[in-house]
Amino acid sequence: MSSLVEDILHWSQCNLLNINWSKTKESVLGSDSAKNFCRELCVDGNIVERVSVFKLLGVILLMTL
Numbered sequence: 001m002s003s004l005v006e007d008i009l010h011w012s013q014c015n016l017l018n019i020n021w022s023k024t025k026e027s028v029l030g031s032d033s034a035k036n037f038c039r040e041l042c043v044d045g046n047i048v049e050r051v052s053v054f055k056l057l058g059v060i061l062l063m064t065l
Contacts, residue, residue: 005043021046025054027063 012019026041026048041048052063 009044021048024048025051027051027054027061029063 009019021043024046028038028050040050054061
């Protein structure tokens with residue numbers, strides 16, 4: 001696991017914040033071949049769903065080229 005993800009997990013635990021894994025999503029930017037190259041993201045035994053469209057603070061983001 002990358003140190004950035006470990007840092008985020010450590011910070012959230014120290015600040016008594018729970019990560020809602022059912023709402024946690026990932027989006028890969030790049031060409032289709034880059035998206036197929038990336039492995040699925042698994043953090044603390046939780047598989048993070050990969051999406052191409054998601055809503056962030058009421059704004060719908062579409063990740064296509």
